[in-house]
Amino acid sequence: MSQTEALSQAGMDRADPTPKQRDIAEAATRLFMAQGYAAVSMDAIARAAGVSKATLYAYFASKDQLFANLIGTACSRSGAHSVLPTEEELDLRTTLRALADRALRFLLEPQSLAIYRVVVAESVRFPELGRAFFERIAESSRQNLAAWLKKQMDAGNLLPRDPVIAAQQFISLLRTHLYTRAVLGVDPPPSEDEIEATVTAAVETFFRAYAPESPAPATERRSESALEP
Amino acid sequence: MSQTEALSQAGMDRADPTPKQRDIAEAATRLFMAQGYAAVSMDAIARAAGVSKATLYAYFASKDQLFANLIGTACSRSGAHSVLPTEEELDLRTTLRALADRALRFLLEPQSLAIYRVVVAESVRFPELGRAFFERIAESSRQNLAAWLKKQMDAGNLLPRDPVIAAQQFISLLRTHLYTRAVLGVDPPPSEDEIEATVTAAVETFFRAYAPESPAPATERRSESALEP
DNA sequence: ACAAAACTGAACTGTATAGTTTAATTGCGG
DNA sequence: CCGCAATTAAACTATACAGTTCAGTTTTGT
Numbered sequence: 001m002s003q004t005e006a007l008s009q010a011g012m013d014r015a016d017p018t019p020k021q022r023d024i025a026e027a028a029t030r031l032f033m034a035q036g037y038a039a040v041s042m043d044a045i046a047r048a049a050g051v052s053k054a055t056l057y058a059y060f061a062s063k064d065q066l067f068a069n070l071i072g073t074a075c076s077r078s079g080a081h082s083v084l085p086t087e088e089e090l091d092l093r094t095t096l097r098a099l100a101d102r103a104l105r106f107l108l109e110p111q112s113l114a115i116y117r118v119v120v121a122e123s124v125r126f127p128e129l130g131r132a133f134f135e136r137i138a139e140s141s142r143q144n145l146a147a148w149l150k151k152q153m154d155a156g157n158l159l160p161r162d163p164v165i166a167a168q169q170f171i172s173l174l175r176t177h178l179y180t181r182a183v184l185g186v187d188p189p190p191s192e193d194e195i196e197a198t199v200t201a202a203v204e205t206f207f208r209a210y211a212p213e214s215p216a217p218a219t220e221r222r223s224e225s226a227l228e229p
Numbered sequence: 230m231s232q233t234e235a236l237s238q239a240g241m242d243r244a245d246p247t248p249k250q251r252d253i254a255e256a257a258t259r260l261f262m263a264q265g266y267a268a269v270s271m272d273a274i275a276r277a278a279g280v281s282k283a284t285l286y287a288y289f290a291s292k293d294q295l296f297a298n299l300i301g302t303a304c305s306r307s308g309a310h311s312v313l314p315t316e317e318e319l320d321l322r323t324t325l326r327a328l329a330d331r332a333l334r335f336l337l338e339p340q341s342l343a344i345y346r347v348v349v350a351e352s353v354r355f356p357e358l359g360r361a362f363f364e365r366i367a368e369s370s371r372q373n374l375a376a377w378l379k380k381q382m383d384a385g386n387l388l389p390r391d392p393v394i395a396a397q398q399f400i401s402l403l404r405t406h407l408y409t410r411a412v413l414g415v416d417p418p419p420s421e422d423e424i425e426a427t428v429t430a431a432v433e434t435f436f437r438a439y440a441p442e443s444p445a446p447a448t449e450r451r452s453e454s455a456l457e458p
Numbered sequence: 459a460c461a462a463a464a465c466t467g468a469a470c471t472g473t474a475t476a477g478t479t480t481a482a483t484t485g486c487g488g
Numbered sequence: 489c490c491g492c493a494a495t496t497a498a499a500c501t502a503t504a505c506a507g508t509t510c511a512g513t514t515t516t517g518t
Contacts (some may be wrong), residue, residue: 036268121350
């Protein structure tokens with residue numbers, strides 16, 4: 001079994017996951033996300049799953065396959081969470097703000113950060129994981145948001161621009177230094193204030209760039225961090 | 230020697246690097262960046278450096294220390310490259326575009342991507358590396374750019390807003406899907422057209438958000454990727 | 459030239475780990 | 489109650505690797 005095949009085969013053997021299989025998958029996913037591929041031994045996985053090593057190998061052919069399988073699945077699950085607004089009776093700016101808030105909090109979830117870290121770390125040795133993350137999370141969320149933005153553009157609520165680029169930029173405006181700090185685990189962890197400030201700044205800038213008219217609201221300066229000792 | 234001390238001590242023993250020490254450092258840096266911490270053995274490093282294992286251990290106390298040392302140094306070197314414009318007689322938009330172009334190309338360099346990958350991968354086990362990357366690369370470039378943007382704001386060339394947030398958003402607008410794709414090694418590698426399109430879109434959006442007046446130039450739609458099968 | 463220092467190659471220790479095997483045990487349907 | 493399949497614990501194989509040691513060789517400073 002080559003590493004490259006492991007993932008494509010992953011979706012196939014999901015017909016009827018035995019309870020043991022679920023135990024193994026959950027324990028292994030948790031360990032892999034917390035510590036990465038190399039730092040987790042198959043003995044540790046068996047122990048954490050409350051299962052013998054023989055059983056582990058009865059369900060999963062190798063460590064590579066187990067890893068690719070689980071992280072690929074984690075990407076799918078994570079990417080399935082749509083972050084788009086369901087009802088949108090309100091002001092567009094308010095809707096965008098709520099959307100940005102949910103999206104940033106999703107990005108900052110320990111689960112999301114762990115997936116990102118482990119995929120970045122192993123994307124060289126497991127290229128299919130890089131592709132899975134990119135397609136099932138990054139690309140899919142971008143396309144979903146683009147479709148929604150396009151509706152807003154068509155309705156005249158936003159300037160008519162390439163909606164894919166707009167979506168991309170909206171997401172990028174949320175993945176700022178606060179996100180980088182969280183990815184790298186640099187203290188302190190994101191505070192409520194920082195999250196809100198980042199959301200506000202992102203929506204503000206996005207709106208100034210994509211709002212159809214320019215009422216130029218007089219916004220006072222804010223500083224999310226630094227500058228003051 | 231604890232892992233945590235390794236980095237802080239790193240800068241100290243740099244007084245006079247022996248040629249052998251340089252050989253080791255270069256070989257090890259190259260290997261660590263290409264394959265990550267766990268996948269590189271000390272034997273492989275010694276072999277690649279053309280040095281015996283005893284010599285390796287004469288210069289570096291442990292694999293942990295070697296790794297933290299080298300990647301920390303790589304962060305410093307990488308962060309030292311300023312990306313700011315030296316002369317700025319031209320139109321601000323043109324200057325910004327050149328700046329964005331250089332910054333994005335820097336972000337997409339194999340070297341930059343390798344440092345980012347390895348730091349993200351090991352920031353859990355080597356927290357000081359996460360901090361080093363964040364402070365010496367992310368934070369420093371943000372502050373440099375913020376200072377430059379502040380001058381532009383003070384000169385009336387940009388709307389007076391928090392320059393740190395503006396800098397952060399400018400950089401974020403460059404770290405879009407193209408960058409994510411490169412980080413994850415997803416094919417195809419960034420093309421010249423994609424780089425230019427991303428730069429153009431970023432500058433466009435930044436300018437619409439931060440330009441003092443709104444001449445609202447009629448820009449036609451562009452699509453960097455996707456949407457077409 | 460000579461002595462000290464740096465360096466080498468190779469063997470060695472101890473440990474960790476992927477994956478296998480086996481004999482004994484448990485659970486379950488008929 | 490029997491027998492079959494799943495499971496277990498533990499021992500086992502084979503390998504890889506961090507780090508050490510040492511006898512011998514090369515380099516270097518004086």
